[in-house]
Amino acid sequence: MCVSAGVYARIREDIVSGALPPGAPLVEVTMAQRYGTSRTPVREALRRLEQDGLVEPGARGMRVRTRSVEEILEIYDVRITLEATAARWAADRRTELDLVRLRRAHDFMEQTDATDGAAMAETNRRFHEAVWAAGHNATLVDTLRNLNAHLVRYPATTLTRAGRWATALQEHARLVEAITDRDAAAAAKIAEEHMAAAREIRLQMAGEDDVR
Known part of the structure; x- marks a missing residue:
């Protein structure tokens, strides 16, 4: 599994499990530190997650999509x-x-x-x-x-x-x-x-x- 795919899977799991709750900010620098990687795999993962409908643009970058x-x-x-x-x-x-x-x-x-x-x-x-x-x-x-x-x-x-x-x-x-x-x-x-x-x-x- 490539790095970006692995990061995508881990972020997705954290969203599904609630470890990253609805509305949580997804700042690339912070996320890279959290998952022990560079910003590029995080950026690619967030792009895929947006296509999945799991994240959305927020006031400052991306955030976990809210519920309604x-x-x-x-x-x-x-x-x-x-x-x-x-x-x-x-x-x-x-x-x-x-x-x-x-x-x-x-x-x-x-x-x-x-x-x-x-x-x-x-x-x-x-x-x-x-x-x-x-x-x-x-x-x-x-x-x-x-x-x-x-x-x-x-x-x-x-x-x-x-x-x-x-x-x-x-x-x-x-x-x-x-x-x-x-x-x-x-x-x-x-x-x-x-x-x-x-x-x-x-x-x-x-x-x-x-x-x-």
């Missing part, structure tokens, strides 16, 4: 539409191999420790990516991955809310069934309702935490 309820609404409103499209295309275009991958991803979710938020989020992400892949549209997959990257600044997962994990598993099972049956309309509706429920929980969490 409005942004949550924007992210989820777009994602609801795209997830429904992905599910519709998956039902239309899936192969038998896609079904094997979807069922395996769902099995992993069912075997996940429901007290481990990080593991829940990871297996949930893999399931959704399996749905995206079954639609066989690389542009849509790239768009959804880029959009999903914005949510890493909101690290608490909605799946830890009381009852949400069990409901998500049921919704995913119904989605696999609709895709298996090539019922595109049902698959799109299930995906849309699934993400709309996640949006409402995320908004509740933001209100409780005052979008810290």
